[in-house]
Amino acid sequence: MEIIIGLIIFYVIYQFIKGFSGKGKATDKNEVTLRVEVSGPGDYSSSYNRSSRPGGPPAKWYGPSMSVKVKDYDIPGGLVYVGSNLPDNYGYENDACLIDPSLKVSAAEPWEAGDQMGYWPKFHNIPAKSRGAYLKWLVGGRSEPEAYIGYVFLFFYGLERRLIVDGAKGKVSSQERSAIVNEVRRLLKIYGGNRSFSGYANNFLAMEWALYQSDNPAPSYIDFDDRYCTEPFQLVLAKHVADGKPIPADMALQWYRLNPNMSLRTPARRCAKEFKYLFTRRYQTKFGEGIIVKPNKTRLKIDYRAASPSIRGDMKLKVPDLPNPFILTGPINKINEIIDECTQELDPYSRFLGRKGSDPKSLTALSLIPKELIAQSSGAKTIRDRLSRICQDGIGFLPLETLYKTIGQKPPVKLLKKELESLASFIDSMGYGIAPDIRYHNMKPTIDGSVTVFPKGHGMDFMPSKEFRTVATILRLGAMVSQIDKDLAPEEETILQSLISDNRELTSIEKDSLTAFLHWCIHTPQNAVGLKSRLSEVSETEKSAISHILITVAHADGEIKPEEIKQLEKLYTTLGLDKEQVTGDIHALAANSGPVTVGLKDEDASYAIPQPAKPLGTSMGFVLNEELIRIRKEETKQVKSVLEDIFAEQEEKEAEEPLAGATVSSNPLSLLDTAHQRLFNSLLEKETWERAAFQETCKSLGLMVDGAMEVLNEWAFENANAPLIDDGEPIYVDVSLAKEIVDVQ
Template sequence: MELFLVALAMTVLYRIARALFRLAAGRRERESREKLLKDAETGRPGTAEPARWFGSMETPAVNGYSVPGGLVYVGEKLLDYSGFNDPCLLNPSLRAVSGFSPSVPLPEQRLHYGKMTPEQRGAYLSWLAGGRNDPDAALPYVFLFFYGLERRLMVDAQRGAVSPEERADIVLEILRLLQIYGEHRAFRGHAANLLAMEWVLWGIPDDRPGYIDFTDRYCAEPFAAVLARYASLDRPIPAETALQWLILHPEQGLKTPARRCPDLFRKLFSLRYAEKYGEGMVIHPNRTPLTLTYRAATPSLGDRLRIRIPGLPNPFILTAPVKKLAALAAGCADDLDGYSRFLARGGSPESPEAAALLPAELLTGAPAGEAVRERLFRLCGGNPSMTDTGKILAVLGQTPPPKMNRKRAATLADTLGSFNFGMAPDPPIHGFPPSHDGRIALFSPRAVPSGREEFDALTALIRLGSLVAQASGEASEGERRVVEEMISSSDALSPEEKRSLFALALWAFSVPQGAAGLRGILEPLPEETKRSLGRILGTIAAADGRVDPGEVRAVGKLYGYLGLDGGQAARDIHAAVSGTASSARSEEKEGFSLDMDLIRLRQEETRHVNGVLREIFSSAEENALPAQEAPERDDILAGLDDPHRKLLSDLLKRETWRREEYESLCATLSLPPDGALEILNEWAFSSAGAPLAEDGDPVFIDLSLAEEVLSHGQQKDENPAP
């Protein structure tokens, strides 16, 4: 029984082994048949004829089709990285059927010449034979041809098998294809990447062709070589290149305003980049060598083809420079956010509202800026003309403030300057703001003085002269012309600087001027300087050829500030009149005339005392002094007694006071209204170089100036020395 069971088991095992053997043999046979079929289809090694590249001057023939312009591989064997035939290979041994249009869609999974149907091969060959210019051709056919160009440059050229002339032919062919099929995003990106890589590998570094487009994200890798060259040579990186570094960086991105308003964002970034880095940021080379990863369109090169660039560092591993650029770009985008949202809501880019939302740097050249510039020109025609700031702010799409203080005036002046318009007075240029009623002189172009000495002296003289001229109730044309002649005869000023001063003279002689703060400045002056100032003021007062009692009193008051004899004021004015009276009478019918010798004399005296004049009317900002230790709060108020301190405290509660309210405050403190305001203005001038209050009805209080003055003492208290 046992022997029987053993024999049965052996028989079963034998039959199982034989079945397994037959199964394995059948599998090997099937695999062999499939392999033979694949080899026949794709031209895997064996006795197949090696492929040949045909240049642009050759016309190969494939299955009865002629391919003009070449630039294709033809043959039976062209291996890719996996050991199979390259998809781009035109294999004449594979059947192609004619009569099918290349515009018939082709599934992307069939994007391999050896795997196409005979009908699809015929359609592809007909596209090649037609010059590769059918705009209706299916995009996969274009890519299949592009695969061959890609292999030729990235494989054969790397081995030195491609001449510069042939590379140039391939570049021209890619550019031609882009003109026909460039609307397709994927093809445009891969073509741009191949063109950029070809230039990086073989082009002249300092001669970038115009067709290279590093704004395309497909070109991030070749762009790294451009950036690396700046680093290796310690060259400043231009703003455009720095921004592109940020855009193409894999860990960075741009905010919505930058994408919605790309042109304005690029301009703003370039301006602020230049302001911060001058010619450009400099990054120093690191020790990591640059290896570019070429992401090919053709599957024959694999997912990534790595190309090492000798002698160049890898800048994309640096984090600190990118963070700085990202912060700068974020700030630009944030400043464009309001404008961007305005456009998103359907607002017009040419409206004043749009201009009001733009950063000042962008007003020039933007549609909104051009519209505003045209409206501003209609207000003044380019020549100095008096206007209200309310009208200007309306043109800019801004709401007029309750009053025009120093900070608001400086902001307005800078905004007008961005349109190449100027205003007088201009706080950054003339050193003081306009009066609280907001009237200014508008003109074009704005001019920043190249030399301050003569300009500042004449600026202060204009204010002193207008102060004297208005003492009679209304300034005369002759008195204004004295000042204008001094401006015109200056050889040290440019025409633009003179226009700025003419505008200031127009404003100063049109708007009532005040003398607040003069006493404390004029009293300490040297005697010779005081006498020169007195003669200048006398000349202006006498400019109309007559002596007005009001002008004599005004000059006498200024003489008192100068510590001069008040009676001398009348004598100086009469002396000046005697020098102009004959000329005035002789030209009475033809208009007012001036004694130019007298003008030149007074101009020399003006130059002599220009430092004093500059000090009288220039602002603290324009004459920045070295930082000094902040005074104590009590020291700041030391010039005020208790009633005036209480008045100051009450006035700082709001910006405007009706005249009767102000007088009521003074009455409760037993203070004379006019004298109290003059004392407060003298106090403000001694601390900040500007008046605290503007007399009238209503009375305006400069709260920002008071905050600035009082904050000095607070800073000292809050930050005691260790």
């Protein structure tokens, strides 16, 4: 008898263990399988009361075309579970989404009583007034824009359970899945401004595709750039690699964004559109169609991170047998090289946008964007067409104010160096150049003056030679003389042009630039302001060379008029020469039948001798290029240095904040109190912070999150003209900027 009783007990125990171990198995091996392991912050099992397991008949799911009445609330459109028995994944209490009609409800509006709910609300344990507000939101078609976001999540929990849990058992048709997807997309349009809901909802949509439609291309509404979509993206990447396809630029960037060990720096986030375009171009230039990744041996496993506390945990989903390239470091390192390059190029533009009151459409902002991006910006084609019309005859000459209007900008009140550099840089990006260009011609126009515009421009990496700068100064001196009688002779312009065209040391870009500069010089009144002070220490040989340049240009038309002589005397006086010497130099020019020597014998020719446009008469003893030929090579360096400097403009002292960063004190942290200093030092640890972790760090220091962010961002603006922290989910910290401010290597 005892043996029989023992066998019966053994059998009962066996059946119990067998039944328990079989719980949760999918009925279809081709569908999703779940394995739930709850630990850490998501461990709710310890708080469950095992005696409160739900009982009674199973709850009912109301599909998308159904309606249900709860208390006095008529809920249209279905998509909810209603009843008293719907165990969660742990089997100890009802699912958070279950609407239990037996529970007490108090009337409220959808925007009320939200603060009385917990972080992971459950219908059965929220206050009666919160239940009333939730039911009122459901009755209103789930569309009230001011509704508390917790009510949206309560509803969303039910959609998660239906798709993930019931779907794993084959209970959800494709039509119903489509209705659920459309509902989530509709909710995103209304409540997508909430970062948390947006993330969970996007992950839900991506996971629906991954589990049920992954044989088809991913639909456009799935945002794989979202970190919440990391798991579904791994399936996309795995299929791509398994098929032997190259990784395109957009997928490579998504891979980098979603990699837990990588983080985009501030310029890439603040200038997201520009960064993506720049990365795509750089990536395609280096890898063509993309990187080819060899399938690895590690197999793919993906989880679903649920918003609902009732199915929250480590939920392993069954996916096709595929490699898991997402964990590989080699391809990520290749991508990272391009990421760093693009980030550095966008850093000046990002810093500018980070400054208070900065205008992203301003000329200063546009001049800081990489040129290839400006060329692709909206309106660039219109501007290029306008500049093309201006230069239809070669070199265009127009008022500076008109040029600003041509590019859609307002002229500045005062022309400072920075404004002119921005203008010149922008015109260059359009494939044209301007003269004078303050960066190269050592000159600047006036706000009511004119400029020249010429095709092709200076290019991206133009570095003017000393020869360029020397010739530019000679051109201005020559233009100054040619303007004395207010009647520019063609011969005068020709001899100055020959200095450019016959010079073997100038590049084609330099010649184009100097030709445009000459055009500006001879059509714009020149003056000798500042000449005397800059020539006070010039040697007599150098002064003589410059004086011969002036005489040569004045005599280019074969005649030197009295008013020209008078002006030449003034220029000689400015040079520190005796004005009576003008007459002697003119007679010497006319009397000599051969070239006039400057007293230097070495004929190391650096200039080709131009042919005059017309005979200058047998009395003309030298021409400009011949004079320069006779300057010895060593002394040429000195003379060129003088010529380069005599027209150097005295820069205004601009009391403006530096663009790339301000000079900081030896100890900028001293401007912060102790608590904020400690917070700053903590933030140096990493760039990406989950909001909960950031909040905990602030709390430990006795700081409020919003206030701490404001203080540190204001401090960063004062020291580097850029914010330190980008608020969001997650929170980003510009660690490189922080280290720059405090000079940490």
